[in-house]
């Protein structure tokens with residue numbers, strides 16, 4: 001074979017190899033490609049997976065309640081091996097994806113399957129009938145109660161074990177570690193909250209009923225506190241609420257209005273403090289339980305400084 005023939009052959013081989021590579025792109029990760037719906041499910045799944053899988057979330061910047069996935073989000077779900085969401089009452093759009101997903105290879109897991117979600121206080125007796133949106137009746141916020149976090153990570157581990165039994169030991173070991181830490185956190189704060197005289201707290205986003213229930217506290221919701229500057233009527237409603245319940249602190253999520261805080265500070269002695277429902281990615285380097293602990297500390301410190 002002369003030199004020009006060898007060059008031509010080597011060029012053809014290169015083209016063939018390149019062509020083959022284009023048809024079968026290398027998989028980015030060795031493990032499962034897992035897409036999750038939002039931060040708490042992402043954080044728990046990532047800790048249960050350890051280094052085994054490539055875990056991502058489609059929603060990171062805002063609350064989950066009003067969220068609808070974009071075309072790119074739906075594509076990311078179709079391209080994954082596994083999609084994990086919290087519950088059919090919270091991400092009701094996930095249920096609507098199912099008929100299409102059945103035609104693709106993606107496995108859909110409901111992380112809270114097996115947990116019993118409570119009704120929103122006051123809506124306990126309303127039957128689920130046609131025309132009633134089930135999502136409005138059930139309180140989804142299990143992820144702010146450490147004991148329910150422990151339960152949920154174990155459920156996630158079991159579901160991952162079913163589809164990836166080779167790594168069962170790792171999933172269970174990681175979930176057990178996190179669950180034990182969550183139970184220790186609950187124990188610590190149970191002792192702390194037991195000592196506070198004040199038991200009631202006021203929140204703008206009523207995400208803390210499970211947490212309140214766990215620690216013998218009571219959550220009061222105040223819907224008039226929004227991201228906008230309050231109208232004179234809203235301000236009057238808030239003031240009446242503050243006087244009725246002797247409120248000194250209103251807990252808000254990040255991004256609540258400065259104008260609201262100033263309006264309240266000017267007209268009463270109430271302060272606004274941040275208490276995160278942990279629905280958006282906190283964008284820090286803390287673990288999920290460290291973020292939860294920071295939240296619990298803010299609430300405990302507030303109750304500890306109050307006399308009733």
Ligand SMILES: [Zn+2]
Pocket residue numbers: 063065141205206207277279
């Ligand atoms: Zn919420």
